[in-house]
Amino acid sequence: MLLRALSIHPHGNGGRVVLGDVPEPDPTDGTLLVEALALGVCGTDREIVLRGPRALPAGREGLILGHESLGRVLEAPPEAGLAPGDHVVGIVRRPDPVPCSFCAAGQFDLCENGRFTERGILGRDGYGSERFRIEPEYVVRVDPALGLSAVLVEPASVVAKAWAQLERAVRRPLRRALVLGAGPIGLLAALFGAQRGAEVHVVDRVGHGAKPAQTRKIGAVYHTSVDDLHGVFDVVIECCGALVGEAVQRAAPGGAVCLVGVGDARTVGAINLADLARALISQNKTVMGTVNSNRLHFEAAHDALRSADPAWLDGLLTDRLSLADWSAAFETDPERIKAVIRFAA
Numbered sequence: 001m002l003l004r005a006l007s008i009h010p011h012g013n014g015g016r017v018v019l020g021d022v023p024e025p026d027p028t029d030g031t032l033l034v035e036a037l038a039l040g041v042c043g044t045d046r047e048i049v050l051r052g053p054r055a056l057p058a059g060r061e062g063l064i065l066g067h068e069s070l071g072r073v074l075e076a077p078p079e080a081g082l083a084p085g086d087h088v089v090g091i092v093r094r095p096d097p098v099p100c101s102f103c104a105a106g107q108f109d110l111c112e113n114g115r116f117t118e119r120g121i122l123g124r125d126g127y128g129s130e131r132f133r134i135e136p137e138y139v140v141r142v143d144p145a146l147g148l149s150a151v152l153v154e155p156a157s158v159v160a161k162a163w164a165q166l167e168r169a170v171r172r173p174l175r176r177a178l179v180l181g182a183g184p185i186g187l188l189a190a191l192f193g194a195q196r197g198a199e200v201h202v203v204d205r206v207g208h209g210a211k212p213a214q215t216r217k218i219g220a221v222y223h224t225s226v227d228d229l230h231g232v233f234d235v236v237i238e239c240c241g242a243l244v245g246e247a248v249q250r251a252a253p254g255g256a257v258c259l260v261g262v263g264d265a266r267t268v269g270a271i272n273l274a275d276l277a278r279a280l281i282s283q284n285k286t287v288m289g290t291v292n293s294n295r296l297h298f299e300a301a302h303d304a305l306r307s308a309d310p311a312w313l314d315g316l317l318t319d320r321l322s323l324a325d326w327s328a329a330f331e332t333d334p335e336r337i338k339a340v341i342r343f344a345a
Helices: 043-051 144-169 184-195 210-217 244-250 273-282 295-307 310-316 323-330
Strands: 003-011 014-022 032-041 068-075 087-090 117-119 131-134 139-142 176-180 199-203 221-223 233-238 251-259 286-289 319-322 339-342
Touching: 014 043, 014 323, 032 087, 032 144, 043 323, 068 131, 068 144, 087 131, 087 144, 139 144, 139 295, 144 184, 144 233, 144 251, 144 286, 144 295, 144 310, 144 339, 176 184, 176 244, 184 199, 184 210, 184 233, 184 295, 184 310, 210 221, 210 310, 233 244, 244 251, 244 273, 319 323, 323 339
Parallel strands: 176 199, 176 233, 199 221, 233 251, 251 286, 319 339
Antiparallel strands: 003 014, 032 068, 032 131, 032 339, 068 087, 087 139
């Protein structure tokens, strides 16, 4: 039986997305058969479309997209610890075949040699098909009460990792937190800060609509310019890729900055390395970057979403699209937060 799937194919200097028929998923992909319920679309997906896929599955001319998943189990072996009907989210990265020390310890998000694969991103089909297979050890069972918002578990896992790194770096109570960028990652980062009892400030250029509304609903302060900020912050999470210098400047002595967003070199601006080194050394600041996440982060993300106001999570999903209207999910709009493609009810 053929299935509908969103695939990316190399096209010129970029990629071309096609909604077309694909075969039933290969049993070698995993013993769990999952029906796709929804797929989140993020900046990574749009980047793949813009630049084309970096690595296709062996012997293939296209890559099934999708790494922000939500599905329902259709078939599961007895030893999987899952049952038909369970709602699940797929973990994205798979360790390299000859694992480095991190991959061997289950920390494949820290892979040293770069020979990993990623579902829907790098060398392995994603979750953007009506049905997909997956290994039981790479799924996280999610609470059905989360509904469509469970599609946020994957981006929230990246935030969970960022906060874990910041809490290790700053060994004091986190009183004030600054989030630069109010996209999905930024707003989830603000949520995590609010859940920790911090005074949270968010900066984004959009002055009205869902972004400032969602920020204020969790008790955070919204700004449209860094010039409106006062004081320094124990932690700064840079989610837009354009305010790296500001992030370091706004961090308190002994504070930490986590870079989550990757910006365009034309928009980041120049950073004087001597001034940067002076700020880090003289004030004991820490700067780190993070990408991807492992099972522990997915589980922490799930716990955080279950503790959040369901209506607030629902408000992040500003664009809910049918599979037939998939192309709108790849359009950009500064007032949009998260676009989600629904595969099934």
